Amino acid sequence: MRSGHFGRWAAVVGAVLLTGACTQANGLAGVGAKPPSTAPITGTPPATATSPAPTPVHQSAGRPPKGDDPVQVPPPKLSKYTYAFPVKGCKSSYQRKLLVLPKTTIWAKRGCTFVAPVDGVVDEVNLQDRWSPATDAGEHREGRFVTIIGEDGVRYLGGHLDSVADGIKPGVRVKAGQALGKVGRSGNARDTGSNLYFAISWKTGPAFWWVRRGMVKPWDYLDAWQKGNRTLSPRDETLKLRGELGETPGCTVQCSSRQLQSQPEPQQSQTPRPRKTTKKKDDDDVIILNPTTAPLGQR
16 A cells, blocks of 8 residues: 555544543534533523512511401390480480389489480479478378389389479470480488489379389390390390289288388387277167277178
8 A cells, every 4th residue: 555545544544432431421423412511692591480479468466457347237126115214415324123113313414404215295293392301101102203104004203303494394295305304312311312213113093102203123124225235125124023913912012112111110018909989779779899990790
């Protein structure tokens, strides 16, 4: 072989061997077998998906977040009657427990207005304060007072009044909330703070004054009327109690005055003394026993 041909063959073989070695090490010529550690930056960088951070809620520790204003819902209608709290235009308080009688004392400043609790007709009006601490008679304890018979059939009493409103007299029709008098200290409230004696009962004659002084516990109804439920009615309870006790039950509490209580009972002899009366035509003596000591069959 000529030396010239051998030299060209050796050059070709060497180039082939060099190309294979480069291919094994780096893949294709000029391209690495392993990917680059960082992608080349060309144009807009790729977007990455990230979650937005929550907006912090600023509130005091232990306090719930403030809600919407409450929706005002009217109380349910419990009867066809509409009532008014009996003291108007003044701050007042009252007892919610039974003391001596089923009535309540509504404490209020002197001169506050006593109003009709419901539509009705004036039944009794007492303009004079007849109460005396010496006798403490039960029928005079309320001093000046006004009673009405409501359209619900219930009698309402307001006592210890300082005065009675003009035009208020028996038979006059009144509306719920209409002025009947002024809170005062008449009757046996003379030595206490001014207040309104408030009682619920049913209509009787004036002789049965103890019924007028209170038969039905009033504070549940006062609570309702004061808090806005103006249709809670004492009618059913009043009629039920009247049916149980009768229209004119006997007096059981504070029934007599102190003078009557202090008077000693009359002493009676064990043997009643008969007394003579005028003789009849047959001249026989007629013996009539003292009615207070005679047997029931002879009275």
